[in-house]
Amino acid sequence: MSDALRAGLRANWTQGDFGEVARFAQPAADAFVERLALRPGERVADIACGTGNLAVPAARAGARVSGIDIAPNLIEAAAARAAAEGLTIRFDEGDAERLPYDDASFDTVLSMFGVMFAPDQHRAAAELFRVCRPGGRIALASWTPDGFVGRMFALGARFVPPPAGVASPLRWGRAEDVAALLHDAAELRFAEGRARFDLPFGPAQTVAFYRRCFGPTLRAFAALDAAGQARYADALEELWREANIAPDGRTCVEAAYLEVIAIR
Template identity: 45%
Template structure:
């Protein structure tokens, strides 16, 4: 029996509604800025941000006076993106949409982006196909995803050990493997280039980082709920070890430069 990907998607939608992803998404500002720069978003271009969260890529694209539409399947995250755009005095449209089944016509956008977003779609083939389908020929596609060896990769493995994904659903961080992404997007694009970059995470301590993700990050919130009080200490300790293993700080704080893969390609 195959995986019921629609059911998996609904469960994920509920998980991303836990906590407050905006408290984590705000740490990813650099990733969105870098992706928009590398894609070279221009004023007036039609830009779609897929699985936009609270607007890490949408906002820098809007600051370039592009016509930006931010989409996500969690309405609360889009409301945060809208409020951030209002605070920045930039124009941003939002629409609820699933990355695996985008409600737009073929070639509707000049640029299609996703920053630490589309990587979490359970049907990776469908998500890649949709990114390409809605981008016009000669348009650009830009995707940023955590790498398998990153701190986030370690954190998600600890979470998955407590809340296992259905058999057959690939880990999200496979989007951070260049060979895998070339396989996903290759049939639809040309001139694909990938670069390994880092995003700086700074916390007061490993314990502070555990508390932050435990409180605000949906997958971690779900994992702590799943293990209950009896398993909470073990999970917290394992996460703290993951964070310390990736830290370069020597002053007792936590300093992690978290690697991610930045992919830019031209729609064939």
């Protein structure tokens, strides 16, 4: 990863207040960890751990957990969550393309809506395998291109194109692309999951919330002039309103993701 890409990626997640966004995905993260049936003492790595949505429930299950993220503010928030619950979790600042762990260090390597954002996808995939022990598993959840979050990302790219030469993170949400990235796996299993975002305000306020708290959206707005910002806000509100299943003034959207289990 170049210094410029690393700085941009870090800025995506240090700006705004990602913890406020991540808490709406916590139920999906809890269910994801529960399906893994982690054993007490199991060595677990949460790659691009954010504010600890996977690391915290994994530690509650008795696993020995390490979490890593490129954004120092998210690491601080995750560590505070763990400390508040009396959980022992190692948190490191770093990126998914250069993990600071020894070969075969973990029984299970996790990432939910995290490693998919690494610019060098092949290197990130190789790192997942490197730190996983032979016979261990890599468990991933990534937004699908056709799901709600994939459509939201595609909308953002229409207004602010991504850096040239960087593959779409939504490749991790297509089974055929994941199979190519994880071609060294002894076994691959795929399933579709759904994360429900249930926000206590309407679509217009939801756009304002993401514009304030979600780093990628915040930065996209900042790159536009006033007219572009207005058009982008209107398009986002239309997308949220179209997908909203709440009848009572709230905003509730179900977003599809691809769940992958790879056995090394």
